Amino acid sequence: MPVIEVADLVKEFSRPTRQEGAFAGVRTLLTRERTVKRAVDGVNFTVRQGEMVGYLGPNGAGKSTTIKMLTGILVPTSGTVRVAGATPWRDRSRNARRIGVVFGQRSQLWWDLPLRDSLWLISRLYDVPQDRFRAKQRQFGEVLDLGPFLDTPVRQLSLGQRMRGDLAAAMLYDPDILYLDEPTVGLDVVAKERIRAFVGELNRASGTTVVLTTHDLDDVEELCDRIILIDHGKVAYDGAVDELKARYAPHRELVVQTDGLESVEGAEVVRREGGKVWLRFDPVRTPPAELVAAVLAQHRVTDLSIVEPELESVIHRIYADRG
Numbered sequence: 001m002p003v004i005e006v007a008d009l010v011k012e013f014s015r016p017t018r019q020e021g022a023f024a025g026v027r028t029l030l031t032r033e034r035t036v037k038r039a040v041d042g043v044n045f046t047v048r049q050g051e052m053v054g055y056l057g058p059n060g061a062g063k064s065t066t067i068k069m070l071t072g073i074l075v076p077t078s079g080t081v082r083v084a085g086a087t088p089w090r091d092r093s094r095n096a097r098r099i100g101v102v103f104g105q106r107s108q109l110w111w112d113l114p115l116r117d118s119l120w121l122i123s124r125l126y127d128v129p130q131d132r133f134r135a136k137q138r139q140f141g142e143v144l145d146l147g148p149f150l151d152t153p154v155r156q157l158s159l160g161q162r163m164r165g166d167l168a169a170a171m172l173y174d175p176d177i178l179y180l181d182e183p184t185v186g187l188d189v190v191a192k193e194r195i196r197a198f199v200g201e202l203n204r205a206s207g208t209t210v211v212l213t214t215h216d217l218d219d220v221e222e223l224c225d226r227i228i229l230i231d232h233g234k235v236a237y238d239g240a241v242d243e244l245k246a247r248y249a250p251h252r253e254l255v256v257q258t259d260g261l262e263s264v265e266g267a268e269v270v271r272r273e274g275g276k277v278w279l280r281f282d283p284v285r286t287p288p289a290e291l292v293a294a295v296l297a298q299h300r301v302t303d304l305s306i307v308e309p310e311l312e313s314v315i316h317r318i319y320a321d322r323g
């Protein structure tokens with residue numbers, strides 16, 4: 001049963017047409033001419049309860065605009081959105097209780113209040129029973145290590161601390177769906193890992209549905225089984241991460257440390273460096289086990305590994321192909 005249903009979703013923005021020549025700025029302000037930008041152009045998808053979906057695309061593709069319609073902040077030009085059976089921009093307060101939202105660039109916490117007070121206020125706004133609030137605070141406090149900065153005003157928190165606070169705030173009232181918009185932007189490796197571990201655990205333990213927008217494809221590799229790729233407002237791919245790699249980057253590379261390997265049947269030598277040789281092969285036509293056996297039978301090998309294509313290079317290739 002889908003928890004998010006999006007059908008023929010369109011969002012157009014209209015703005016004064018930019019004027020050229022002398023006094024262009026002022027004339028742009030005064031003109032009645034309008035230019036229409038179709039940011040989301042007929043998007044369809046559904047998300048099942050408990051899925052973790054990466055909603056990806058290049059800058060300006062229409063990701064944030066879609067998420068804003070899913071969360072009820074923006075009203076579409078046409079099309080329908082149902083989230084947990086309701087229309088987000090019409091049933092705003094009902095929707096707000098079903099979803100948690102974390103925008104990496106903005107905070108929903110009160111800037112001047114200590115994190116502890118922000119969390120308490122949110123628990124009151126969402127009618128979280130106080131014993132439950134205390135249990136959540138303990139649980140999130142441990143997993144996200146909030147203790148050292150619970151009493152610090154939000155404005156004094158580092159970006160990583162603030163993000164952990166925002167995640168705790170978004171999940172205090174147990175929403176079914178969590179929207180994450182660039183949750184790890186600007187964070188160091190350790191902070192990124194902590195956030196990913198928290199989100200993964202939420203999904204496993206509570207079946208929280210996660211829709212993740214990010215430019216950091218490690219977030220996607222670690223958390224999502226499925227990707228919706230959007231480009232110029234349209235869905236360019238919707239399916240499993242592995243299928244995407246298989247379709248757009250079917251080759252693997254066998255890297256061998258050896259002496260004197262010139263060629264081997266079923267693979268192409270694509271690079272040599274020192275004693276290392278990179279052999280590109282298609283795993284459907286040349287099963288990896290057979291290739292490895294053939295190399296080992298003919299050469300003295302001291303090291304060997306098989307390299308999968310990186311999601312990043314696959315996605316770059318798709319964008320490049322689409323122009």
Ligand SMILES: Nc1ncnc2c1ncn2[C@@H]1O[C@H](COP(=O)(O)OP(=O)(O)OP(=O)(O)O)[C@@H](O)[C@H]1O
Nearest residue numbers: 013015037039057058059060061062063064065066
């Ligand atoms: N309020 C607005 N008024 C006019 N145009 C807008 C508005 N919001 C977004 N757009 C335009 O709609 C298009 C899609 O923007 P959107 O923010 O959804 O992209 P995005 O995929 O989230 O990009 P990014 O990765 O850079 O955040 C862009 O061309 C943007 O300039």
